[in-house]
Amino acid sequence: MKVAFNVLDRQFMMHKEEYEAKALEVLRSGWYILGKEVEAFETEFAKYLGSRHCVGLASGLDAIVLAFRALDIKAGDEVIVAGNAYIACVMGISMNNAVPVFCEPDEYYNIDASKIESLITSKTKAILAVHLYGQPCDMKSIKQICDKHKLYLVEDCAQSHGSTYDGIMTGRFSDIGCFSFYPSKNLGAFGDAGAIVTDNSELADKIRVLRNYGSEKRYYNEVVGYNSRLDELQAGLLRVKLKYLDELNKERIDIAKRYLSEVDNPKIILPKILDKAMPIWHLFVVRVKDRAEFISYLNECNIGSVIHYPIPPHLSQAYEYLGYKEGDYPITESYANEVVSLPIYNGMTKEEVDYAIKCLNKY
Numbered sequence: 613m614k615v616a617f618n619v620l621d622r623q624f625m626m627h628k629e630e631y632e633a634k635a636l637e638v639l640r641s642g643w644y645i646l647g648k649e650v651e652a653f654e655t656e657f658a659k660y661l662g663s664r665h666c667v668g669l670a671s672g673l674d675a676i677v678l679a680f681r682a683l684d685i686k687a688g689d690e691v692i693v694a695g696n697a698y699i700a701c702v703m704g705i706s707m708n709n710a711v712p713v714f715c716e717p718d719e720y721y722n723i724d725a726s727k728i729e730s731l732i733t734s735k736t737k738a739i740l741a742v743h744l745y746g747q748p749c750d751m752k753s754i755k756q757i758c759d760k761h762k763l764y765l766v767e768d769c770a771q772s773h774g775s776t777y778d779g780i781m782t783g784r785f786s787d788i789g790c791f792s793f794y795p796s797k798n799l800g801a802f803g804d805a806g807a808i809v810t811d812n813s814e815l816a817d818k819i820r821v822l823r824n825y826g827s828e829k830r831y832y833n834e835v836v837g838y839n840s841r842l843d844e845l846q847a848g849l850l851r852v853k854l855k856y857l858d859e860l861n862k863e864r865i866d867i868a869k870r871y872l873s874e875v876d877n878p879k880i881i882l883p884k885i886l887d888k889a890m891p892i893w894h895l896f897v898v899r900v901k902d903r904a905e906f907i908s909y910l911n912e913c914n915i916g917s918v919i920h921y922p923i924p925p926h927l928s929q930a931y932e933y934l935g936y937k938e939g940d941y942p943i944t945e946s947y948a949n950e951v952v953s954l955p956i957y958n959g960m961t962k963e964e965v966d967y968a969i970k971c972l973n974k975y
Contacts, residue, residue, distance in 0.1 A: 615955050615964045617916030620795055622959025623860070624802075630852045631802075638848045646824070649847040654807070656854055660774075661781045663789070663809040665816035668842025669823055672770045672792020672806040676704025678840065679788040679808055680738070682818040683764050685710045689737040694723035695924055695944035697742040701768050702925040704790075705740065712934075714926050716943040720886045721745060721897065721951075725753035729761075738764035743772035743782050745920070746798065746864075746894035750886060751777045751785045766790065771894035773799040774861045778888040783809050788819075793850055798864065798894050799857050801846040860958050861892040867956050867965055868893040874969045879906075881950075895920055899950040906952060906975065913971040918953045 624631060638649060650668045658666035669675050685691060687709035693701055695714035705712045713731050718724040721744050728739065739758055741749045749767075758765040765785065769775075770792035772782040783789025793805035810816050821828050826837025853860075868891075872882055881899040885891060897920065900906040910917050924944045926936040938945065955968060 613967045614914040618957045634848045649844045653847040664811040669806040670840040673700045674840040675790035675806040680708045690735040691738045693740040695941045699925045722749040725750045742768040747891040748777035748889040775892040776890045805846040864893040895953045896956040
């Protein structure tokens with residue numbers, strides 16, 4: 613048997629007729645940018661999360677960039693972020709000329725809240741909480757730190773659509789929540805797409821202006837803005853998928869439960885779940901000491917895998933200018949050398965899960 617790491621078209625086939633009908637509806641409408649589909653998706657996604665405002669954007673990276681721009685984060689300001697986060701999170705900080713300050717992750721692969729306060733300086737302006745792999749961060753502790761030190765809180769929810777901490781959706785704890793709808797996400801579009809959510813009307817209005825060349829009214833440009841608009845086709849298709857998001861998330865949760873309860877191999881370190889957290893398992897990430905050997909074994913078994921992420925941002929070529937070296941963040945670097953993402957996706961069959969678990973236990 614062959615088990616691919618991900619098969620996106622299986623999710624499409626579940627609701628093929630609805631997707632195709634919506635695509636034709638949008639194409640035949642003659643209106644393709646900032647129209648009724650974007651407005652409807654913004655309303656529906658905000659309602660799903662329990663947020664007052666949603667602003668559709670072109671990508672998840674743009675969501676982070678515009679979030680910090682709207683919060684007036686600028687050159688010299690510091691933003692604390694997990695050292696093992698995807699590099700786009702860091703780029704959203706540095707593209708505003710701010711300085712990323714890395715914090716080691718906890719045992720759940722998210723920013724370690726107990727280590728944040730020691731990193732706060734007079735230049736610290738915000739914390740970026742990244743809900744990595746679909747596992748919510750310790751938002752109670754992080755929110756308390758932000759309130760105590762009067763810092764902005766931004767959430768990167770690119771991998772956590774529908775996950776909750778203490779019964780509250782991720783994206784709802786912060787000044788601004790940032791979402792990616794890249795096709796492989798739990799709420800994935802059929803191309804690049806993103807959004808921010810916020811309860812702050814002023815911030816929402818600023819981001820609406822920023823996404824459209826810095827103008828609220830065409831040709832009347834208030835600021836130097838961006839071209840970052842969620843298009844009508846992607847918004848329409850996202851509206852279809854949003855109706856089934858809880859159902860799609862449950863399918864992943866059920867697969868994850870099987871991995872957690874049935875994989876019994878001391879060589880494989882399974883993920884842990886934070887108290888009060890409900891992860892939606894965008895990725896199912898394990899750790900192994902000899903990763904090359906493990907991946908070679910999976911390949912022999914025809915089981916797909918991916919490394920998320922092999923090079924931590926502080927050791928990437930892009931951030932050489934920050935002056936970090938190997939050994940500066942030992943937990944981050946240890947995770948980068950050991951993590952492996954296993955197959956988990958919508959439409960994965962029972963037989964495929966059975967086979968994957970059988971092979972994992974034989975390793």
